[in-house]
Amino acid sequence: MTNAADDEGFVVFDRVQKSYDGETLVVKDLNLSIGKGEFLTMLGPSGSGKTTCLMMLAGFETATHGEIRLGGENINNVPPHKRGIGMVFQNYALFPHMTVGENLAFPLEVRGMGKSEREQKVKRALDMVQMGNFINRRPAQLSGGQQQRIALARALVFDPKLVLMDEPLGALDKQLREHMQFEIKHLHETLGITVVYVTHDQGEALTMSDRVAVFNDGRIQQLAPPDELYERPQNSFVAQFIGxxxxxxxxxxxxxxxxxxxxxxxxxxxxxxxxxxxxxxxxxxxxxxxxxxxxxxxxxxxxxxxxxxxxxxxxxxxxxxxxxxxxxxxxxxxxxxxxxxxxxxxxxxxxxxxxxxxxxxxxxxxx
Amino acid sequence: MTDVSASILTTADGKPLKAALAASQARARRKAFMLVAPLFLFVVITFVIPIGQMLFQSVYNDTFSATAPALRQWFDENPPGTEPDEAAYAALVSDLRLMREERSAGAAGTRINYDISGTRSMFTGMARKADKLEPPYKEAVLAEDKKWDNPDVWRAMRSASSPFTIDFYLAALDMTRDETGSIVGVKEGQAVYKMLFGRTLFLSALITVMCMALAFPIAHMLATLPMAKSNLLMILVLLPFWTSLLVRTTSWMVLLQSQGVVNDFLVWAGIVGDDGRIQMMYNQIGTVVAMTHILLPFMVLPLYSVMRTIPPSYVRAARSLGATSWTAFRRIYLPQTLPGIGAGALLVFILAVGYYITPALVGGADGQLISNLIAFHMQKSLNWSLAAALAALLLGGILILYWLYDRLVGIDNMKLG
Structure with missing residues (x-):
């Protein structure tokens, strides 16, 4: 890994295109470079291609054209489980037949980690999201906000280089959502991880991000820090979509x-x-x-x-x-x-x- | 406790809360009951009563005892193993006269015939001559027919003289009573039922496993395909449901018989010689193949309904957390399909255990199941009590399995659709 990759292009989308049916492009010529430790939000209306981008980065979709690089390496052909990317899903995707502790231990187990080390890491991750007392509960016994925290802890427990979040707060009520926004932001700051966050909620994007990429029609309309995006929109779409x-x-x-x-x-x-x-x-x-x-x-x-x-x-x-x-x-x-x-x-x-x-x-x- | 009334909640005007609640819901409950009453009555009249009566027959049979009051009295007065004396023969003759009067000698003989074959004619024959017999009856009867000397016949009459008996259950479990009335196994070569129960359970388990192996990939594909395509495939899965059971079974006969499609193909392809055609029908292979096909939808449907509710994000989450696709399947997907597997397996197994038509048509002698024997006793040998005992054992076995399933998996975890 070179230094250049560390600073500027930790995650790089290089002229990426994606089509599902061979007739229309969902993602058109995407060029995006995400720095290490950055909190980047992909913002856009539904169908704008933002989730597809995230899925390509996670490895669940393949790019039709172009290259996606992580830490300077082309990951187009790397299967999802070898990418080492943590992901928080829209509906948390906590395994319902496992306890909170087993859910968190799962990524460590499949990596062949020993029991004592596993327990220690699970405990640390749970403490990080203030859920230490819930280790033996099942996901169904938790409230939405608690499930959200567990999903977050599970995505972080194996120390991934990159964490993807796919509208993670969409199912929460307004007050809890705002609270969690700050918590995620603080976690990002204390852990220094790189986060790619997908949302259609502009308020969320403005509060949390270092930079926001506004998506529409398969293209990035504007890529800028929140204040610039709000005060100096580059085109009518961005102006209307933000605020x-x-x-x-x-x-x-x-x-x-x-x-x-x-x-x-x-x-x-x-x-x-x-x-x-x-x-x-x-x-x-x-x-x-x-x-x-x-x-x-x-x-x-x-x-x-x-x-x-x-x-x-x-x-x-x-x-x-x-x-x-x-x-x-x-x-x-x-x-x-x-x-x-x-x-x-x-x-x-x-x-x-x-x-x-x-x-x-x-x-x-x-x- | 200072105030007892404080612990009983009351409404604003002082009525107990529970009574008030019951009163307020009484109307709705009455209405609900009226709605289910027709179905309830229908089930009671057409299902509960006939089955109850049938099961009752397995422990109650009065075809002999009803027309043999004198014998019954003699058996009551003398312990088992007593040599039949003059009084016994007198009772026999008096009962035979009664049978002749009521024309029930055939039925009574049939009851004894269940235990010792070839005895029915002894009753019908002797009843015809009963009026002419003079005392001493023992000599008179034995002079007419030496077979009345047989202690087995007397033992059978003793056990049939009481309408309530567990003998049919003993017979259904390949057991009988010896001279002293204690329970022993039947002679080697006469035991059929235990073997048949074993075969029924084994074949049903085999069919269940085969259905599971075949249905799992189908259900998974149906659940993951887009709605339009999966609906089309679903019709293919359901198509056998809409076809007559007989048609499906006979088409398997067309396929599997030794001059059938499969064998013709194998011979044509040179895999087997013309004289080495594989016997795939009128044996267990035929039963297993045809029943697996027929019961497959019962496995696909519960599996599909469970798989449909498992969001793809679970497997994706597992993959992103570092699991290979096999680990994700084994640790995440498979455990979540367990309610469907359990429901499907239970359904297929229970249906298979009681299956009748298909084994009767393609099973031959080797592929017969216990239900075929029940049908035989119902229709041919007319030993309804034995049929009822076999059916009751089958029912009991299934209930035990159901109970085990509930203990192991939990019935509320089961999803049928």
Missing amino acids: ENNKLPGVVETLSGDKCTVRLETGEIIDATPVNVREAGQKTLVSIRPERVEFKSEMMPEGAHTIGAEVLEVIYMGDIFRTRMRVAGSEEFVMKSRNTLGQTKLVEGEKIQIGWHPQDARALDPM
Whole structure:
């Protein structure tokens, strides 16, 4: 194993394609490099190819074309049991006829490990997930969250180089899910393992990952750290898939360097930052996060264009107000404002002027 | 204990909670009972009562005792082994006269004939002459027919004089009573039933194992294939179900007989010579092959229903944890199919133990099972009591197996579909 493989390309997908029926590609030309110790999330809607990628990495599916390397070695023809990859399955896949202890001992047993060493490792792994007292229970006697922890411990007990997680928190309720997100994150940090995590829950992806690969239509749409992904989406799909988003269709009016103006369908002109538009006159979709929309003139940056809006609905959500407005013909334009002391209360039918920093309005390709 | 009433829960108005609960559910229970009542009655009338009556016949047979009250009294007064005296013959003659009057000498003779063959005619013959006999009866009877001197006949009459008897069970287990009335095994060469029970159990076990070996891969394939394809294959598995049992058995006769398809092929292929055609029918091979085929769906279906519920992620998890495909199968997949294997094996075994038509048609003499003998006693020898005793032993054996299975595997672990 070379150093280069250690740092940059611990797991490498090199021009990988996958087809199940020989007619359509589920994964199209995937190039992805995952560093050692990285927590990478594959995020995307169902059918986007993310689970197929994971299954190819685990060895349950073979790549139709291209190469998958682990630690610098081509593993295309290595059977799953020789890859040394730990995996947490969607429904945990804990063996129902074995106790928790036997479940954890299984990977050690098939590796021919001695009894005393096995017991020691099982105990350590169970303590790691705070389930030391459950060693003699059967999976059916555990709650969903407990089963989740055991599945995690089982995937880690044989010290794998790489751990794959296939929507592991999908079956848990919201509170437990959030709690487990932090626990998995902490385990990742303390153990220093490489994790490839598959989910369709964007919140989960943003909370846990070092980098997120957004999948759609068999391709990676954007590969970036969570903050960049949220604040600087590279195309309309990513902008819409990650977080809430206001979309205003229009045509690029002027374009100079990192600034542009866009004429909306109803004639108004707004400021925006060009992301993947190349010339004036091109159709575009301007995307603005609801929490970056301002309606108080003192908060607006100097020289910014403002636009008229009619309040349609104000929803009290506790920490924020969610205001739905009619803007440039769209009735789905949403503004989120913090519920601070002395916040201006908007009422239905009120006409206001809204605006935003040009950096927050991103002119993307029309879908 | 300070307050006893505190331990009994009551409703808000003071009624005991249990009584209130029962009252509130009474209506629903009544309704539920009304729904199952027709089926319940049907099962009782057509199944429980006839089978109970049949089983009762295995310990109760009054065809002789009902028309032999005088003999019965004499047997009661004299211990077993007593030489029949004049009083005994007097009782015999009085009973024979009664039999003649009631025209029951044939039936009574048949009952004794079960124990000693060739005795039925003694009763019918002597009953005809009974009115003409004069005392002393012993000389008169023996003058007519010397065979009445036989102590075996008297012993058989003694045991038949009581309607309740375990003699049929003794016979079903190849046992009989000797001169003093103690239980001994029958003579060498007369024992058939124990051997038949043994053969029935052995062949049933063999058929069960063969079904298991054949059904496991089929069920696994059905469970892992996509729904559309597996449904098509499922129809093929079920097809034999929709074909008459006779048709299936006779098609095996076409295949297996010495001039049949299989032998013709073997001769054509040069594997066996024309004079060396393999005898595959009218022996145990025929019974085993045909019954394995016929009972196969009963093994496939429970296995399939269990395998369908095992998600592929278990084996995948095992593989990712470092198990080879064989280890994953042995340690993870196979244990999870056990409820299906148990259900299928029990089902096939129980069906095989009681199978009748197929062994009767393709079994020949060697391939007969115990049920064929039960049928023989029901239809040919008309010894219903012996048939009932054999059937009761079979039923008891199966219940014991069922109990063992419950102890070992647990009946609630069984999945039939």
